[in-house]
Amino acid sequence: MFFQTQDIRLAYDDRGSGVPLVFLHAFPLNRSMWAPQVAALSTQFRTIALDFRGHGESDAPLWSFSLEQYADDVAALLDHLNIPQAVLVGLSMGGYVSLAFSKKYGDRLRALVLADTRAQEDSPEGKRGRFHLAQTAYTQGTEAVANTMLPKLLGATSLKNKSELVEQIRRTIKHTPVSGILVDLMAMAERSDSVAHLTAISCPTLVVIGDEDHTTPLVDAQIMASHIPNARLAVIPAAGHLSNCEQPELFNDLLRGFVEGVRANGRRS
Numbered sequence: 001m002f003f004q005t006q007d008i009r010l011a012y013d014d015r016g017s018g019v020p021l022v023f024l025h026a027f028p029l030n031r032s033m034w035a036p037q038v039a040a041l042s043t044q045f046r047t048i049a050l051d052f053r054g055h056g057e058s059d060a061p062l063w064s065f066s067l068e069q070y071a072d073d074v075a076a077l078l079d080h081l082n083i084p085q086a087v088l089v090g091l092s093m094g095g096y097v098s099l100a101f102s103k104k105y106g107d108r109l110r111a112l113v114l115a116d117t118r119a120q121e122d123s124p125e126g127k128r129g130r131f132h133l134a135q136t137a138y139t140q141g142t143e144a145v146a147n148t149m150l151p152k153l154l155g156a157t158s159l160k161n162k163s164e165l166v167e168q169i170r171r172t173i174k175h176t177p178v179s180g181i182l183v184d185l186m187a188m189a190e191r192s193d194s195v196a197h198l199t200a201i202s203c204p205t206l207v208v209i210g211d212e213d214h215t216t217p218l219v220d221a222q223i224m225a226s227h228i229p230n231a232r233l234a235v236i237p238a239a240g241h242l243s244n245c246e247q248p249e250l251f252n253d254l255l256r257g258f259v260e261g262v263r264a265n266g267r268r269s
Contacts, residue, residue: 054180
């Protein structure tokens with residue numbers, strides 16, 4: 001499915017009914033990374049997965065944009081689908097977008113899931129790493145990006161034992177337009193620090209982290225869980241930065257229980 005916003009055509013999936021869950025993907029992937037969640041949870045909830053600009057089947061404009069622009073696109077998707085409030089599920093870059101969304105559209109959050117992400121801005125070293133990866137993408141293409149990113153995205157257990165997943169993620173990265181990779185990297189490098197904002201998040205929040213995630217380690221998840229007033233932290237074993245792909249059943253069980261609790265509390269209020 002597609003919808004139009006600001007002359008840009010964005011792709012999304014929309015399956016099931018009930019409490020709407022909007023899935024926001026990681027860099028440099030697309031909405032297909034949420035296939036295990038859509039398949040398992042669309043029988044109970046309305047599952048919506050968006051391709052950000054420059055990813056998957058969405059248009060890849062050549063001009064630069066920001067994480068705030070991605071958040072505006074999420075709001076435009078909710079408007080398109082006539083959804084006043086939703087549960088946002090953001091992983092990695094999707095988590096950055098979720099935090100940006102919460103700053104501007106907090107009243108549209110029914111609940112929030114922040115998976116394998118962080119609230120802090122990039123360190124100077126982190127910014128240099130993004131610029132170096134942008135140079136790699138521009139000069140060597142997406143195969144080189146995949147080779148660089150795979151050890152950062154997947155944990156040691158998955159790299160050793162899940163060759164099909166490794167190749168699936170590699171293929172997804174290779175099919176991401178270089179223009180999308182470049183603007184993502186610039187947007188993430190330029191994002192503002194969100195730690196001070198965390199105390200203003202009032203909706204129920206689940207913070208998820210893989211215990212083999214060295215890209216956004218446990219301490220980053222603990223910062224978010226300790227600052228957000230109504231948050232809880234869940235650690236997924238034998239999972240790296242893509243915990244939803246590496247341990248989909250555990251991730252789905254966590255998400256299902258969390259959303260069922262949100263739904264039950266909504267009925268009582």
